[in-house]
Amino acid sequence: MTSDGPAGTVVSVSRDDEHRFSKPVVSSIRLLAGFGVEGDSHAGATAQHLYLKKRNPSAPNLCQVHFIAAELFGALTPTGHIVAPGELGENVTTTGIDLMQLPLGTLLHLGAEASVSITGMRSPCSQINGYQKGLMKQLIRTDAAGIVERRGGIMGVVVTGGVVQPGDGIRVELPAGEHLPLGVV
Numbered sequence: 001m002t003s004d005g006p007a008g009t010v011v012s013v014s015r016d017d018e019h020r021f022s023k024p025v026v027s028s029i030r031l032l033a034g035f036g037v038e039g040d041s042h043a044g045a046t047a048q049h050l051y052l053k054k055r056n057p058s059a060p061n062l063c064q065v066h067f068i069a070a071e072l073f074g075a076l077t078p079t080g081h082i083v084a085p086g087e088l089g090e091n092v093t094t095t096g097i098d099l100m101q102l103p104l105g106t107l108l109h110l111g112a113e114a115s116v117s118i119t120g121m122r123s124p125c126s127q128i129n130g131y132q133k134g135l136m137k138q139l140i141r142t143d144a145a146g147i148v149e150r151r152g153g154i155m156g157v158v159v160t161g162g163v164v165q166p167g168d169g170i171r172v173e174l175p176a177g178e179h180l181p182l183g184v185v
Helices: 050-055 073-079 129-131 135-139
Strands: 008-014 029-032 064-070 092-095 106-109 116-122 140-142 148-150 154-160 162-164 169-173
Touching: 029 154, 050 116, 073 148, 116 162, 129 135, 135 140
Parallel strands: 064 092
Antiparallel strands: 008 092, 008 169, 029 162, 064 154, 106 116, 106 169, 116 154, 140 148
């Protein structure tokens, strides 16, 4: 299944060549197939997140590209948390797509060339509270029924490379067959 036109839009793109919490906003990023964001510290065929790399350096990198919906920033404002693109470490800030509801294996087509296959939800780490105290509780919440709600964005691997920049359309291609919910990667 494919959406007929752009379902969403790229608001901002970010990358950082060092393992820092926030990523600086840039004018464009280049996605490299099977590798990630060119020049980003999390790019690589194998796990690059420091914790994951230490546990298993040969594990495949399921976290090549990190997406967060800009709508989250507005939802955080009433809780006293002011967040801007790149500040939560994402590579691509989007609008118009409910990222957290996409099924495993969804393809996001970004701009004219690039595509990313969604591998799972981001597992926010405790560094978030160092960035803004209490923010972790806002990104991983438990509702009254005891259901955990994760809001820290989604991760994916680059299928087709290309340049991505603010204003690019995002087309959603859902996987064939049964739609599996995202787990944590």
